[in-house]
Amino acid sequence: MEHTSNADLRAAADAVLARLVGDDSGEARLREDQWRAIEALVAEKRRALVVQRTGWGKSAVYFVATSLLRAQGSGPTVIVSPLLALMRNQVEAAARAGIRARTINSSNIEEWDTIQDEIGAGTVDVLLVSPERLNNPDFRDRVLPELAAATGLLVVDEAHCISDWGHDFRPDYRRLRTMLADLPQGVPVLATTATANARVTADVAEQLGTGGSTDALVLRGPLDRDSLSLHVLRLPDAAHRMAWLADHLDDLPGSGIVYTLTVAAAEEVTAFLRQRGHTVSAYTGKTENAERQQAEEDLLANKVKALVATSALGMGFDKPDLGFVVHLGSPSSPISYYQQVGRAGRGVRHAEVLLLPGQEDEAIWEYFASLAFPSEELVRRTLDILADAGRPMSLPALEPLVELRRSRLETMLKVLDVDGAVRRVKGGWTATGQPWTYDAERYAWVARQRKAEQQAMREYASTTGCRMEFLQRQLDDEAAKPCGRCDNCAGVRHSAEASTAALEAARTDLGRAGVEVEPRRMWPTGLPAIGMELKGRIPAGELAAQGRALGRLSDIGWGNRLRPMFASGAPDGPVPDDVAKAVVGVLADWARGPGGWASGGADAVARPVGVVTMASRTRPVLIQSLGSRIAEIGRLPLLGSLEYTGEAFPASRSNSAQRLKALDGAVAVPPELAAALAKEEGPVLLVDDYTETGWTLAVAARLLRRAGASGVLPLDA
Template identity: 60%
Template sequence: MSTDATTTHLPDADVPESVRTAALEVLRRLVGREDAEFHPGQLEAISALVHDRQRALVVQRTGWGKSAVYFVAAQLRRQAGAGPALIVSPLLALMRDQVGAAERAGVRAVSMNSANAQEWDEVRAQLAADEVDVLLVSPERLNNPRFRDEQLPDLARRCGLVVVDEAHCISDWGHDFRPDYRRIRDLLAGLPQDTPVLATTATANSRVVADVVEQLGAGGHRVLTVRGSLARDSLRLGVLPKTSAERRLAWLAANLPSLTGSGIIYALTVSAAEDVAAALRDAGHEVRAYTGRTDTEDRARLEDALRRNEVKALVATSALGMGFDKPDLGFVVHLGAPSSPVAYYQQVGRAGRATDSADVVLLPGVEDRDIWAWFASSSMPRQEQADAVLTALAEAGRPLSVPALETIVDIRRTRLDLLLKVLDVDGAVSKVQGGWVGTGQPWTYDAERYERVAQARKDEQQHMLDYETTTGCRMEFLQRLLDDPSAKPCGRCDTCAGTWFATDIPDAAVTSASERLAQVGVEIEPRTQWPSGMGRLGVPVKGKIPPAEAVESGRALARLTDLGWGQRLREVLAEDQVVPQAVTRAAVGVLAGWGWLERPVGIVAMPARQRPQLVQSTAAHLAEVGRLPLLGTLDLADGGPIGEPGGNSAFRLANVWDRIVVGPELAQTLAQARGPVLLVDDVVHSRWSLAVAGRALRLAGAPAVLPFALALDG
């Protein structure tokens, strides 16, 4: 393999005139301007793809025009009689924007993704009739059995160009590594030798660049690397010193109107995004939440509202990231720091793409490290779990669906999906019609590799903390972490030019934010359906939970991820203790505002192995304040619930089935109950313990069960 790495564009004389003329014509049609010209490096990459039929990696800042390179190259290849371009693109927002841009330029672009399944047959017909110039697919689509077997071989044979967008996802070292992207290596290996390939990214350091180039060059291909400066002259970076959630929310409420135009407020968790959006709306700001829980149609509507400046901001998780395009986005504020400066650079790069100035402010929180640790723990495969999945598939002798696997291996759905993807790209399992099968290929857990990646993630977290406290230029700091040789002081950030944003927070705003975050009470939705396949685990239930055995909708003080009470509850739950008075006062407030149809006639405590004192004292205090009898505590049979936190629903139900029981004394009391009982717990994880406990109470005579917990984890 040979590589040609350069950060400068070729002189015009080195690009064939025919390529330049044709490319410029397509570019001007694409952007709708007759005076449009290429940025340095764009024409070089286009010529490499169209004229030289080679492979190229383009590492350029957001807004440089990477999509123009592949749309122009795709159209020129089509004009030369080649088949459609295949673009592997990670996010639906990116696909929507790219399809729209292509249509404006007269490029026939279509997509196949999870949001438009109803259009797939039409897309297949268009491909068969050669009526498509550009096909955009998600990396997950590459392993869809029907697409992989019926569409991909023909596409690979005749496509005129393959594009891997957000190519840092290919690399273990990329800030947003995705197992599905590793399938692209197999796609590239199966292409005809002269099929040009383009990989693009805005966020890659030297290690990621080398990794991607190695993968692109497999098989002896020459790879051109076009890398430019990653400095963003329009961005003005700043960091507010670490402070409480109340003061950060107050800063937002007080300063949002002064931020130019419309923008994005990033939060680290779904609940934080929803809470902040609600608080800012209550303060009179036109904002909306945008998270992984937002419906696909609502996402498109919210993105359009932001583009049209109909909202001041979207309060978003990383779900609004790569691919969202609003050139005049005026600001990006982070309420809590991402776990990597590279990921941070990628998100702030949404702002100021077509404006002279855009404001970027980071409001770090004390809870950031805990959140980073949680996400890190769920992103790496574990050997014992991988071995369990491979054994289950080998013994089944037939395809197993994910729900069927969940009754054999105790792995939570999200982690199981990730693990199957990793095993798939490693060749140990394969997705087929009806589920997953083992391939019989030997597979070894690469502990050394995962340890290296885990250490790299820890290093990135420390770099993020260093960014928050650096006394040097913040843009230069980010550039150096991306190994940008042109890194130099920007002259605009708060360390170069002085603090440019308000640091004094009005007392009224702090008071209002404190009152908002002091609000307590979230619903605990009752389980309504038993997991499928429970018979395999010896639990004789299926279908809907009978109304006579179900609990009512419950309440918790807060989610552990909430900005306000979430952090306080983490501290309370750190040790077994008598419940603090502040917590019981808040709990009484939740009960007072519950609005139940019938007041409970007594209180029952859940059995607790980890925090018995906390649960018992909470139940006792609520009984005393509410002047209700403390009826007793449920018993644990056979040692009580087992299994690790975070396991899947089937195993979590099996682990507590018939192990939370009503003892003789409590049964006698319940037999005389004439109304609902309040069931008190400390933390609710999967809700199956509550479901089983409630079922036991209902079968023992309780007319209704109202669950109450201090915290909801999830």
């Protein structure tokens, strides 16, 4: 029998739950495992790590605990949460229980001072903070100490992000160690996640200070979701997958999410489904914040059948009645896959989960795997540059000096910050001079783990055993057993057939060639620091015009055809007939389209007077043959080719400044091409195999225009 005070506390907790879920009957009751977590936090002031499936009710635990702790006179709860979508959901949920919640994140800077005043006045019950705020110098030095001193409960949501052993490591989360160290004695801490295997669970517990403490509570439950029916459909190609989705989307229950692996694919699929009469919206990392919020609201209100989303929607979207999750393309990790499918079926008895693997999946996996932690040489070079600077260096100032793209450079600096080797201050980053060791063994283990996760996803797609049991075992769930619901347990329920009409429409859509290639218009910052006196706008007389390309390597139409051609180690050879024909079609559409030389419009560019090919050390035959075909069909002279000078041209995939440094003096207009340009009056078509950063085209256009071309029209396969 419960102690009287605990019985009263339990009754008060159930009353808060009733308000939270809108239950006026008075019958709402916390489950025993939820109550155990709340009891540990409120009555025992302990630290707890909760690993429970999505939909278990983790938010109920921290909102109920908050209400009870506030009634005892404790300070506000601080929730560290990864995504704005989750924050918006949480604020609304808290209000139902009479809990006043506010957020501090990058989208509401103008409200920060007001919110801090409200915290000081005691009118804020819950403060949701994005992990990035924890290492903002002003927030870290001015707000965080006061917050830590006043906090009544610290909640770390999606706590698997703390561990770099996991699938979704975020270095900003490691800053929590500072906040934990500054918490007054007896302040409870709750960490929650639905996606952590045993290794990640142990690491998170250690990071949060719960690992070695005898006062810690670890609650780990079974991860089976009895509302989810898992299925895999293997279809011949991208057209079949899109056609199948167009035919069967309305058959899926309620509204849901269609995940894609790339932004380009999300945009393609959204456009196609709309053409086929479906109400859908795209949701990617490139979607404007206001559009994201509108898309979330539309899905919550069932105004759209689906959001077509990248992993930007992977965490933190709370819609209990989400009826389905479809993946057009396989994620590289069974843990992240479990997390994404866990968005469905939280408040309904049945939800459909379908994986439609694609031939492009592994190429996309390899690309993201290439963005792992940089080599020790690059890290040491960065530390030396910061040490020699003697002053804080901003990312734009540091980037030209380091062969890393800005996003990777920033992530690396955050890891070094947590390790104590650098510090983020006002004005940028400084080296601390503290000794630092490159943990090569750990980084290699993480890389091997990524490979193992990829293999696990291959096995998931091909297994003849229970699919839910497979995912549970990947998360080290000791309660794993056959689910009785998936296609392998209960039989196939979804036909792989697609209608002829939808299939023809998908093939037409995916076969439609041509994307615009926007020219670079501004030189990157910091070039003078590496000996290049270029800055600001590229002069109009040196600019490339807007160009065209056959397709994007990241899309699921022409990308699937082109990707093998441009893969590392792929043989060089004459341009294939189908590719050449499609490029000529792109050229014809370009000429007739708005602003094209055959459009007759007032803004039309002049007709090209000749074809110039780009130099290439890897695909000279391909580019030369494509240039020749275009010149022959367009009845244009083949004026010549740009050429590379010197022994080697490093194909840098790092950042813009380093790419330009590598190109500086490495490309030239040979005398015979210069002479040909001098005889012609008008723009030229510049033919290349593909463009990645746009800087090779920018440099080539500058050289050609300085040599006499009145314009440069880039055209890529």
